[in-house]
Amino acid sequence: MTNQGTSALIERIEATAAKYPNQKSAIIPALHLAQEHFGWLPPEAFEAVAEALDTTPAFAQSVASFYDMFHLQPIGKHLIEVCTNVACALNGAGAVLEEFEQQLGVHAGESSTDGQYTLRTVECLGGCGTAPTVAVNNRYREFFERSQVKPLLQELKATPAGWTEGEGQV
Ligand code: FES
Known part of the structure; x- marks a missing residue:
């Protein structure tokens, strides 16, 4: 129907x-x-x-x-994906993920209770040469450091439209 x-x-x-x-x-x-x-x-x-x-x-x-790119559960307004594969892991992805978890009060794979953020880990994003790489609303943030987590979240808080799935596709 x-x-x-x-x-x-x-x-x-x-x-x-x-x-x-x-x-x-x-x-x-x-x-x-x-x-x-x-x-x-x-x-x-x-x-x-x-x-x-x-x-x-x-x-x-x-x-x-x-496919990992399809969401079978609702996601938050902002989707934060931290690559934890080898190149990113060796360049500090673990610390980045830990900071996101602390700042958002969620674990990887969860959404914040206000529905604003979904945090998850992903396998290689194809940005190994600029590791650690984080995808935020499908846009890459390269050479991402733990110290950038808080400013990023402040930036997202002021962003009216979050998720950009489908841009440039089809
Ligand atoms: S290992 Fe992280 S982008 Fe390739």
Whole structure:
């Protein structure tokens, strides 16, 4: 069942899928569009993707669950991802993560109670040469140091729109 909001989403997905050789091959951009629409991927998102691509919600969910970039749970207004893979770990990612946890009062994998922040660790962001690398609302902060955590959080507090999923995609 669709409502006016999801109808518009389905139309966007269908328009994107028309650029692909077959509908299912548009599953990744379709999931991005759905995540942009809902802020995360609730069951209604998989239903909309399935309807637009003439597949099943289970297929859409199975693809989404494979990729770290898709959120199967609600996330905060600001998404902070600290890379803890080797290059970042060797350059102080542990201290950066610890500072975020202390400042936000959450552990990695959790959201702040006010719904403003989600903190999580990620595997390599592809910014090893500028480690430690932190992705904040999908934008990289390179050579990130523990001392930069507090100023960053102050900066984000003053930022009206946080999350930028979908910018430049599809
Ligand atoms: S190891 Fe952190 S960006 Fe590659």
